[in-house]
Amino acid sequence: MPIPAPNLYPDFNTIRLSHVCLNVSDLATSRKFYTDILGLQVSDESDSHIYLRAMEERGHHCVILQKSDQPGTVEVMGFKTFDEDDLDKAETYFRSKGRPTSWVERPYQGRTLLTSDNMGIPLEFYHKMDRLEPIHQKYALYRGVKPLRIDHFNCFSSNVDDSVAFYSDFGFRVTEYTEDDESKRLWAAWMHRKGGVHDMAFTNGKGPRMHHVAFWVPTPLNIIDLLDLMSTTGYVDNIERGPGRHGISNAFFLYILDPDGHRIEIYCSDYQTVDPDLEPIKWDLKDPQRQTLWGAAAPRSWFEHGTEFVGAEVKDSDLAATPIIAP
Amino acid sequence: MPIPAPNLYPDFNTIRLSHVCLNVSDLATSRKFYTDILGLQVSDESDSHIYLRAMEERGHHCVILQKSDQPGTVEVMGFKTFDEDDLDKAETYFRSKGRPTSWVERPYQGRTLLTSDNMGIPLEFYHKMDRLEPIHQKYALYRGVKPLRIDHFNCFSSNVDDSVAFYSDFGFRVTEYTEDDESKRLWAAWMHRKGGVHDMAFTNGKGPRMHHVAFWVPTPLNIIDLLDLMSTTGYVDNIERGPGRHGISNAFFLYILDPDGHRIEIYCSDYQTVDPDLEPIKWDLKDPQRQTLWGAAAPRSWFEHGTEFVGAEVKDSDLAATPIIAP
Amino acid sequence: MPIPAPNLYPDFNTIRLSHVCLNVSDLATSRKFYTDILGLQVSDESDSHIYLRAMEERGHHCVILQKSDQPGTVEVMGFKTFDEDDLDKAETYFRSKGRPTSWVERPYQGRTLLTSDNMGIPLEFYHKMDRLEPIHQKYALYRGVKPLRIDHFNCFSSNVDDSVAFYSDFGFRVTEYTEDDESKRLWAAWMHRKGGVHDMAFTNGKGPRMHHVAFWVPTPLNIIDLLDLMSTTGYVDNIERGPGRHGISNAFFLYILDPDGHRIEIYCSDYQTVDPDLEPIKWDLKDPQRQTLWGAAAPRSWFEHGTEFVGAEVKDSDLAATPIIAP
Amino acid sequence: MPIPAPNLYPDFNTIRLSHVCLNVSDLATSRKFYTDILGLQVSDESDSHIYLRAMEERGHHCVILQKSDQPGTVEVMGFKTFDEDDLDKAETYFRSKGRPTSWVERPYQGRTLLTSDNMGIPLEFYHKMDRLEPIHQKYALYRGVKPLRIDHFNCFSSNVDDSVAFYSDFGFRVTEYTEDDESKRLWAAWMHRKGGVHDMAFTNGKGPRMHHVAFWVPTPLNIIDLLDLMSTTGYVDNIERGPGRHGISNAFFLYILDPDGHRIEIYCSDYQTVDPDLEPIKWDLKDPQRQTLWGAAAPRSWFEHGTEFVGAEVKDSDLAATPIIAP
Numbered sequence A, B, C, D: 001m002p003i004p005a006p007n008l009y010p011d012f013n014t015i016r017l018s019h020v021c022l023n024v025s026d027l028a029t030s031r032k033f034y035t036d037i038l039g040l041q042v043s044d045e046s047d048s049h050i051y052l053r054a055m056e057e058r059g060h061h062c063v064i065l066q067k068s069d070q071p072g073t074v075e076v077m078g079f080k081t082f083d084e085d086d087l088d089k090a091e092t093y094f095r096s097k098g099r100p101t102s103w104v105e106r107p108y109q110g111r112t113l114l115t116s117d118n119m120g121i122p123l124e125f126y127h128k129m130d131r132l133e134p135i136h137q138k139y140a141l142y143r144g145v146k147p148l149r150i151d152h153f154n155c156f157s158s159n160v161d162d163s164v165a166f167y168s169d170f171g172f173r174v175t176e177y178t179e180d181d182e183s184k185r186l187w188a189a190w191m192h193r194k195g196g197v198h199d200m201a202f203t204n205g206k207g208p209r210m211h212h213v214a215f216w217v218p219t220p221l222n223i224i225d226l227l228d229l230m231s232t233t234g235y236v237d238n239i240e241r242g243p244g245r246h247g248i249s250n251a252f253f254l255y256i257l258d259p260d261g262h263r264i265e266i267y268c269s270d271y272q273t274v275d276p277d278l279e280p281i282k283w284d285l286k287d288p289q290r291q292t293l294w295g296a297a298a299p300r301s302w303f304e305h306g307t308e309f310v311g312a313e314v315k316d317s318d319l320a321a322t323p324i325i326a327p
């Protein structure tokens, strides 16, 4: 049995994923993609950074675009805690696990703890972020795919069993997972805090690398609208996979690539997972409907391409099991 | 300021609304409505009861239809706690508030605490319910409006300020509310535990009575399909209000009446509310877009009709403020 | 039997409705409504006129906004013939019916015959109009309700039997109609040339007046998007009726008013009517599902408000039958 | 210039495609597919035939399933004429082209002329077919993908230029076409009578063979529902290509295979083509967005698999140009 029992009383309370800071080569090029195509709203911008939020979010940012000489890398993934005290508890916790911790200054955020996970993924935790006026009923502002909120991260891990054990220990609960039938090891797992299928998922592969960051949209028709828009505005080559229905999570999805190669998923229609006794759903790696309920295999790039984290050394996975790949 | 500060550390942890037991006059008539029209799935049935669940639920039931000589009344509203211990803490809590408590036998549920709120609404709390196999990917079973899960309760209260204070004390957090501009009293409020706009809402009026129970569906098109189906299968008179977009909650909605007059809302597209520092949104009672963003007023029946709770005495409200009612 | 047999071999071949010229008080105000809200594309504009087309149209215009000191009147309704010869045949035909005819200069149109129907509605017929490049796959241009094409006209007539007889004689075929059960006279009728439910419809009332002009959109969700947009950009009072499913035509609809009171219908999902032996569907005036399949009655304004045609004298109808009107 | 000028005054008036007779091995197996998955309604059935219609059709049948010892072949493609006289004119016409003609008995049809096109595709023409009661507002009958009407045929032709010339001569008008840039020959063409993008299309390849028959559905969401249903009821291997947006026609599509290998397209959202002066749209064979606007290539089977017509000899095409095929 490869899935750890959920830790219902973790040392500190993380309520949800919050934001990601992406390193990009050209802010103007990225701005166009993230506002016209993805439809995110600019909260603030400077010569070096653009802060963006989705339509129902009141926190200041869910994406930070950072001009960088390491474009196509990820600076940090952010999470929000339930309370201010949880930050101190988190510091104690990560130290006890031998992880580096420091308090960092982040614009628009209160006290922010920077640390990293067992694979070296840079993580930051905060409780307070500047709150903005609601815009979810300002329909004239909706653009592109009409994103409502950031939904989840997905990362390549060179050892998914280890990654899942690490996050499970501080309260992430597994909702679905893929097991390699021969080795009985995990090939992928989806873990949540906020009551959806996941805040964080791991996929076997050269890691740690970000596989994708996902945004929630109202309906599958918004995804079809996005495809029509991208196809006729010069972004047809940025479409990587989909649209389709995931077997895992049952969500409707599309994967696209931003101008620096960061993969973005557009996602809707998964299910509620707040029950602490929710039984994880197991999938076999060789089940063709695991990736796409409708049977279409993912392309090779989807299994191989990812964007590295700043300062995190990448290792090959020792799990050689192979998924079904499109010819 | 009429809204109490949220109690982030309540005496016990309620994770979500769970189910409602509705008294009906004829099980066959109700079964047809709840399965063919609403599309709920029968988990079990006998001469006296039918247990139903929605498509993504794994708990045994979200609706119990109970044959009764008091049809058109509500037996009890059910909630799930985070842990087994929370039931004992709840018992202590409700006793301390002077509410009656007892442990009751409920088929398919573990230990169940029966109590009532300050207005007399019968409430039951449990932690364990029989878990069933997932059916959310058995698409051949989807019928009617394709309900995914129970979403919330809405009750008339003769004193919304008192109701909100009572639920706030055990951890329900206000997301939106309507204030009567003259008296500065609450006319309505929406309160959540599970991370959506509400698990429970209160509306000013003769109470306590159930105003409605709501089910979540995938998209607005499912609601349009339902209207077409009801209109052409003998249920056109069971359509009460909608479809429309709520100002409050921003959800897309439809209100219908079951064969015994219990009001059902079909609901989708509200927003995520897990942030503990989420600012409640205030609406004025005289704002015509409060009820329906598109400006259409609700009919008189919507403000007056409700179904009583078994054993709860109904009182008139002393707040005379009047909403906008369709001519 | 109030419906004339269709004339399958009319004297000239009209292929479809084409355009309408609306008199408005302020071009800038109207431009904003027709481009931002309706989403029509400007083909050309001057100090006195704005020419607009919908997204799949290649003809130069389907709406002409004309600055006028008679704002809120309709200048003319336009139709396209199958061939150039049909214009001459039309001239002969209308003269034989005692209607005035003249050849007029219309920018972007070839030879154009101006005449009027038996009630005085100004009609113009042309065969050639400037053709523009396709834009239906330029998805970045889609805005507002994303209109694809003009779909139909609807006019008040003081004698629907007479109007139907007149249009039937030159080839318009009735698809659905409403009969007053007592007088056995027509209360309303829908007539087509192009293979949909109608190019032209008539409703009993003070006439002739334009009741509305309708635009076809892709799906009901575009109509919901429009309602959200209008509600939050200052146009909430321009929403008159809907959304709903028509009993007649089975189309999904919304009625809105432009800044000068011209009524616009947003319309989708009717059915194909190319069969010459298609049986007209009869509805009773007292059938509550005739107007809206879901049972909601239309408001009084919908039966009383219309916009007059320039130069056409308005008469009361002598058919006193009354439809179902919302309280 | 490979496209012939449209013949606006053909010798006889065909109004639309009407039906197809498909040879199948097992009626029960096919019935399940065509009613539960496609959602067609049975008009009549016997030991040898099943007659089916779509939801808005009032003609008796659009599909005939015929039990046969040549399963996976097509018996005949049917078309409806404007008038009874058109049948006699058609007889004269096809004889003048050297095609065989005979008058055949067809249940539920009036006089029926059997002939074949220049490649040997068996065609039948009729004017009268039994008319059935409307069911488009009997929403309880809607099932599967909720098909509204038959939309078009698509056939492999060994010489698309010749096929287009043949159909053009009796009034089919080209709306879009694909040219091989080197040979300047047609690789594919779409031709209509009824005012949509096509009643009949031809694709270069071993022919004549039926490539597919298509059904019109209300919205892209019905196609997504179908995919979910097929994927979870044993039909995942019957999904061949899609969903996607066609470059050509701009329609949203899905291709599936019936139990005998007949290809079915589910189709919606093309555009109106009634203008006689509609300019055909030209596409280059090497344009990757021709097949799918979103850039995904069709699989090899889509270019190679088809079902033969009874009695029609199949030849290889002499046009060697190759489209873009998925790896």
Ligand SMILES: [Ca+2]
Pocket: D287, D288, D289
């Ligand atoms: Ca191109």
Ligand SMILES: [Fe+2]
Pocket: A152, A153, A154, A212, A214, A265
């Ligand atoms: Fe994902």
Ligand SMILES: [Fe+2]
Pocket: B152, B153, B154, B212, B214, B265
């Ligand atoms: Fe509600």
Ligand SMILES: [Fe+2]
Pocket: C152, C153, C154, C212, C214, C265
């Ligand atoms: Fe209309």
Ligand SMILES: [Fe+2]
Pocket: D152, D153, D154, D212, D214, D265
């Ligand atoms: Fe096709």
